[in-house]
Amino acid sequence: MENMLYIVIVLGLVFGSFMNVLIYRIPRGISIILPSSFCPKCRKPIRWRSNIPVVSFIVQRGRCISCGERISWVYPAAELLTALLFLLIYLFYGFSLVTIKYCFMTFMMLVAGFTDLTTKLDAANFECGVIPEAFTTGLVFCGFVWAFFTPPGFYEALAGSAGGMFMLLIPAYFYKVFTKRDGMGDADALFMAGAGAFLGLLPVLFVVILSAVLGVLTGIVVIAVTKNRGYMLPFGPMVACASVLFLFAGDPVMRLLGYK
């Protein structure tokens, strides 16, 4: 049992580290296999000693060992978050296929959500947040494949993905009414369809509502801090957040509604 906990944490850190490679390279069109990791400033390859998740960041005090360029704290934070979520999923669902399924879903969603967030924050290089289509399309596809041999089953996945896509029109409609702009794109709809394919119809309703609430709350905070009413929030991170929260809060909520 204890050994298993360590394995899950290490797996989480390794996947988190791989995620950092993906969220940097996918929107910039760099191959995800070659070249091996390099420093974005001095372009020197990162040796294995400097590539140990979290540990290298602390040992090198958040700087590149070759040129001294600051490394964003987002990288170790993303690694720790992935490890923490993998661990929580394991503690919630035990040693089972469902655990692997949810870890897989969480990884895909974090990649899409973090790519959306980091490209949105990198205004110098990107006009708006990028959601990698390969990942959201892959999310829907993989959700169906998993549904063949894990709950909630194939028909739920079908209803969930169609429902998720359709229900996204509701927050999109209100967004447009309030801001008089198109706020959500096809990528967001596909992302929600992916959540539905993994979780089912009723859960995806929960995800739609929660991600809209998270979006409004974050929007209020962002407007209060930046005083910029025109700021366009990326919606991807909200979908990722809400879907992962469902894994832990979903059961009591469903029971409260009388569905379990």
Ligand SMILES: [Zn+2]
């Ligand atoms: Zn460097």
